[in-house]
Amino acid sequence: MKMNALLKKYWPDAAAVVLFLLISLAYFITPISQNLVLGGHDNTGGLGLSREQTEYMAQTGERTRWTNSLFCGMPTYQIAPSYDSTETISLLTRIYSLGTVGVLAYAFLYMLGFYILMRAFNFKAWLSVLGAIVWAFSSYLFIIIAAGHIWKVMTLAFIPPTIAGLVLCYRGKLLWGGAVTALFTAFQIYSNHLQMTYYFLFVMLCIVIGYLVEAIRTKTLTRFWKSSLVALIGGLIGLMANFSNLYHTYQYSQESMRGKSELTPLPADKNKSTGNGLNRDYITQWSYGIGETWTLMVPNVKGGGSGSLLDNPKAQQNEQIGTLQECMAQTYQLLQQNASGMEQFTPGLNQYWGNQPGTVGPVYVGALVCFLFILALFYVKGPMKWALLAATLISFFFAWGKNIPGLTNFLIDHLPMYNKFRSVSSALVMAELTIPLLALLGLARICREPEVLRKDNKYIYISLALTGGVCLLFALAPGLFFGNCLNYNEQEMLTKLGGIFPPDFINRYEEAIGSVRHAILTADAWRSLAFILVGFAILWLYRIDKIKAPAMCIMLTVVCLIDLWGVDRRYLNNDNFTTAQQNMAIVEKTPADEQILADKAPDYRVLDLTHDTFNDNTAGYWHKNIGGYHAAKLRRFQDIVDRCLQPEIKHIFEIQGNFADPRCDSLLNVLNMLNMKYVIAPAQNGQNMALPNPHAYGAGWFVSQIKQVKGADAEMQGLQQNDLRHTAIVESRYASLLGTATDSTGTVTMTKSLPNEVHYDINSSKGGLVVFSEIFYPEWTATIDGKPAEIGCANYLLRALQMPAGKHTVVFSFKPKSITMSEAVSYTAIALLIIGFLAALALSLSQTRKRKA
Numbered sequence: 001m002k003m004n005a006l007l008k009k010y011w012p013d014a015a016a017v018v019l020f021l022l023i024s025l026a027y028f029i030t031p032i033s034q035n036l037v038l039g040g041h042d043n044t045g046g047l048g049l050s051r052e053q054t055e056y057m058a059q060t061g062e063r064t065r066w067t068n069s070l071f072c073g074m075p076t077y078q079i080a081p082s083y084d085s086t087e088t089i090s091l092l093t094r095i096y097s098l099g100t101v102g103v104l105a106y107a108f109l110y111m112l113g114f115y116i117l118m119r120a121f122n123f124k125a126w127l128s129v130l131g132a133i134v135w136a137f138s139s140y141l142f143i144i145i146a147a148g149h150i151w152k153v154m155t156l157a158f159i160p161p162t163i164a165g166l167v168l169c170y171r172g173k174l175l176w177g178g179a180v181t182a183l184f185t186a187f188q189i190y191s192n193h194l195q196m197t198y199y200f201l202f203v204m205l206c207i208v209i210g211y212l213v214e215a216i217r218t219k220t221l222t223r224f225w226k227s228s229l230v231a232l233i234g235g236l237i238g239l240m241a242n243f244s245n246l247y248h249t250y251q252y253s254q255e256s257m258r259g260k261s262e263l264t265p266l267p268a269d270k271n272k273s274t275g276n277g278l279n280r281d282y283i284t285q286w287s288y289g290i291g292e293t294w295t296l297m298v299p300n301v302k303g304g305g306s307g308s309l310l311d312n313p314k315a316q317q318n319e320q321i322g323t324l325q326e327c328m329a330q331t332y333q334l335l336q337q338n339a340s341g342m343e344q345f346t347p348g349l350n351q352y353w354g355n356q357p358g359t360v361g362p363v364y365v366g367a368l369v370c371f372l373f374i375l376a377l378f379y380v381k382g383p384m385k386w387a388l389l390a391a392t393l394i395s396f397f398f399a400w401g402k403n404i405p406g407l408t409n410f411l412i413d414h415l416p417m418y419n420k421f422r423s424v425s426s427a428l429v430m431a432e433l434t435i436p437l438l439a440l441l442g443l444a445r446i447c448r449e450p451e452v453l454r455k456d457n458k459y460i461y462i463s464l465a466l467t468g469g470v471c472l473l474f475a476l477a478p479g480l481f482f483g484n485c486l487n488y489n490e491q492e493m494l495t496k497l498g499g500i501f502p503p504d505f506i507n508r509y510e511e512a513i514g515s516v517r518h519a520i521l522t523a524d525a526w527r528s529l530a531f532i533l534v535g536f537a538i539l540w541l542y543r544i545d546k547i548k549a550p551a552m553c554i555m556l557t558v559v560c561l562i563d564l565w566g567v568d569r570r571y572l573n574n575d576n577f578t579t580a581q582q583n584m585a586i587v588e589k590t591p592a593d594e595q596i597l598a599d600k601a602p603d604y605r606v607l608d609l610t611h612d613t614f615n616d617n618t619a620g621y622w623h624k625n626i627g628g629y630h631a632a633k634l635r636r637f638q639d640i641v642d643r644c645l646q647p648e649i650k651h652i653f654e655i656q657g658n659f660a661d662p663r664c665d666s667l668l669n670v671l672n673m674l675n676m677k678y679v680i681a682p683a684q685n686g687q688n689m690a691l692p693n694p695h696a697y698g699a700g701w702f703v704s705q706i707k708q709v710k711g712a713d714a715e716m717q718g719l720q721q722n723d724l725r726h727t728a729i730v731e732s733r734y735a736s737l738l739g740t741a742t743d744s745t746g747t748v749t750m751t752k753s754l755p756n757e758v759h760y761d762i763n764s765s766k767g768g769l770v771v772f773s774e775i776f777y778p779e780w781t782a783t784i785d786g787k788p789a790e791i792g793c794a795n796y797l798l799r800a801l802q803m804p805a806g807k808h809t810v811v812f813s814f815k816p817k818s819i820t821m822s823e824a825v826s827y828t829a830i831a832l833l834i835i836g837f838l839a840a841l842a843l844s845l846s847q848t849r850k851r852k853a
Contacts, residue, residue: 016115020115030574032103032104038103039582047621048587048618052068064076064755068753068755069621069628070625074633074634075252075777077249078249083822083826084823086190088830089187089241096109111133114131114135115131116180119164124550124553126554127447134436134439134440134564135437138432138436140432141432142572143361146576154187155196155197158184159184159197162180165178165183169228170227176840177234179833179840180840181231182235182238186238190242190245198417199430200430202394203391203433207387209387211224212224234836240828241826241833243829244823255778257631260277266642277419278420280412286359286422287408288403288428292356295362297467298471298474298521299364301474301482302354303351303352303520304362305352305359305361309516310324319515321516327508331509334497353490369560370467373435373442374463375459375463376441376442380438392438395427395434398427398430399427399428400424446549447549447552453539472529474525482518485517486510497509587618592689597623602750602753603698603699604677604678605675606623607678610681614629614641634797636796636797645670651667651668657679672697675699697773698773700748700772701744702746702769703770704744706738706769714731718795728794729796737790738800741768743767746762746766755814757811761809762803763807763808769800770802770810771794775799777814782812784801784804786809789810
């Protein structure tokens with residue numbers, strides 16, 4: 001094929017790619033030019049998670065599958081799921097992203113992925129650019145960048161091109177369809193956010209059903225089944241390319257919070273348990289409000305992101321702001337006096353007043369996009385319209401969570417895998433794809449058949465009324481739809497205040513809150529209405545033949561970009577970035593860290609009380625950490641946190657950190673068992689201090705008594721009722737393995753500690769049972785003097801060994817043999833993937849030459 005012909009065919013796509021790069025660069029020009037990095041909790045929290053693994057890799061050239069940086073130790077399968085086979089996939093993703101990295105790559109890949117989907121539907125390049133921009137700049141996709149949810153970002157970036165592969169298959173382009181499906185399924189699973197993948201399986205299922213209905217209608221079922229088989233094979237190859245990750249994720253899920261707890265739920269949790277999955281409240285804690293769904297069209301319907309109401313610029317311009325400040329000041333004074341019944345309330349008011357505990361920002365797909373979506377419902381014909389509408393509704397039902405308890409409880413109990421994921425509000429990502437996709441399908445028909453706007457022009461007015469009309473009503477009468485914009489806690493607070501202040505004060509307070517929040521809401525309602533009217537005007541110009549289809553699409557692209565860009569900048573802007581040095585300052589070594597690190601013994605652990613202990617990874621950057629944060633911690637460790645550690649942490653505050661108190665041995669039984677040698681606590685001077693705990697049991701200890709119990713409930717009860725320094729609680733299944741306790745005077749000394757290997761010198765005159773302050777997990781192996789020994793579980797979650805008399809060396813190793821098997825499967829699938837993609841490329845070039853000949 002001649003160069004000129006190639007340029008003519010592909011220059012629109014090349015121009016689109018360059019445009020995406022330029023738009024991405026424009027959005028992030030300041031942080032990129034100043035070499036800034038993303039700040040935020042999740043971004044900095046990753047430092048504490050990854051340091052031990054990174055240093056081990058640098059020192060040994062090997063990956064560790066275990067880390068001590070959080071929860072006394074856990075597998076790295078869901079922290080850094082990297083395997084040798086994934087290096088090939090990583091290389092392919094870097095080629096696909098054209099070498100872009102960081103925030104530049106995230107925005108670019110969002111646009112490029114959806115552009116590929118649009119082209120798979122055979123859209124023109126200029127229409128595909130519009131689709132790419134409205135998907136990429138929907139607010140949630142930028143909010144998760146700001147939050148540092150990078151695995152989620154990358155997974156979402158690869159989902160549209162995965163769907164593109166499916167579409168290509170059903171359009172008869174089998175080789176390309178199978179290859180694209182395989183490649184982007186591999187990329188998507190490699191990015192390791194299975195919740196997003198899970199949600200989009202429902203979108204893909206709806207699309208497949210749409211094609212099935214079309215095949216039945218057109219009597220082309222044979223072609224449908226052939227296309228389905230190719231798509232399925234492509235998907236399976238992509239999955240198998242990540243077999244190491246998937247296999248070990250599944251294996252770990254059985255032991256994690258996603259698996260089934262062996263404990264009988266506490267009375268307070270009985271109705272919240274899902275059996276084999278997460279707690280109901282945990283699953284649905286972040287549920288999108290039904291009325292909150294209007295944020296798809298009017299972003300600040302519920303006030304926007306969490307933050308002080310008084311700091312909102314629109315609130316500050318409201319005439320009632322003075323009254324609100326006065327009422328809040330009086331409430332604050334009351335709270336300072338510790339008024340009875342008011343302890344649970346805080347004096348501040350949040351600008352966000354929706355159903356969720358808090359939010360960075362709303363899910364906004366664009367006012368004009370919503371208008372085009374409604375218009376598409378009238379103009380798009382065939383099963384695909386109903387497929388995308390069904391997927392949109394499924395997205396809403398999933399995201400509403402606890403606001404529709406009947407359906408949600410049914411899904412939790414009966415829909416496979418649904419109870420493995422939390423924050424159901426994130427299911428709105430499905431609608432964020434299906435709404436613009438259907439809108440673009442409608443626009444594509446308008447571009448192909450301009451006469452539909454002239455012949456059926458009533459639909460454009462209906463669409464304007466259903467979107468612009470709603471915005472107008474919200475702007476003119478917000479109280480009619482949202483009352484005084486109070487959430488449940490604020491209503492309860494005002495009720496309590498009603499027993500203290502006169503009714504006039506309560507009325508003024510409530511009216512002031514409503515007026516200020518109405519100002520925030522109406523400002524965005526007018527804004528959305530304006531964008532809808534501009535879009536309507538552009539379509540009208542096209543309808544009366546004043547502009548052509550390409551010009552119309554370019555104008556709509558500019559309007560949508562201005563709209564979405566403006567909202568995105570509220571949540572991801574230059575303030576989200578910091579220098580690398582400032583970012584590292586969060587984990588900068590403190591005097592307390594220095595004091596602890598002066599202890600060269602390898603066996604200590606740290607409890608950090610200067611942060612939210614079980615929601616922060618700062619301490620893990622420097623120390624073996626009892627606390628930490630991860631959404632999928634080991635189930636048994638979470639059980640210990642809920643039933644033992646939280647009460648014991650309260651005891652630390654009760655004794656005011658005085659570890660000379662003789663009660664510490666009994667009050668901190670489980671923390672001592674976990675070898676809590678130091679506590680990092682806040683000092684009065686604002687600095688942190690390290691408090692040594694002389695009661696910690698150490699790396700391991702011989703026990704004088706074994707208490708055999710049956711079942712997890714009895715194990716837990718045994719922890720709470722026995723002196724664990726001298727008594728081991730052993731479940732009956734491990735009783736024969738762990739033998740008897742004969743000597744509590746022996747010594748256990750840790751001599752070497754690596755993330756995945758621990759060495760001990762053990763000396764005992766009689767032998768007996770040793771309990772180690774290390775987490776039990778099935779894939780750990782042990783040797784005694786080089787000979788294999790079987791590890792048992794004691795004290796609910798610790799490793800234990802029966803030791804012979806005398807001096808011995810014990811080595812624990814975590815080098816799962818399953819990795820060898822899983823890597824062989826992954827490499828085979830990767831080879832098939834690459835061969836398939838190259839074959840599709842070769843066939844495409846060959847067919848092009850034949851057509852030219």
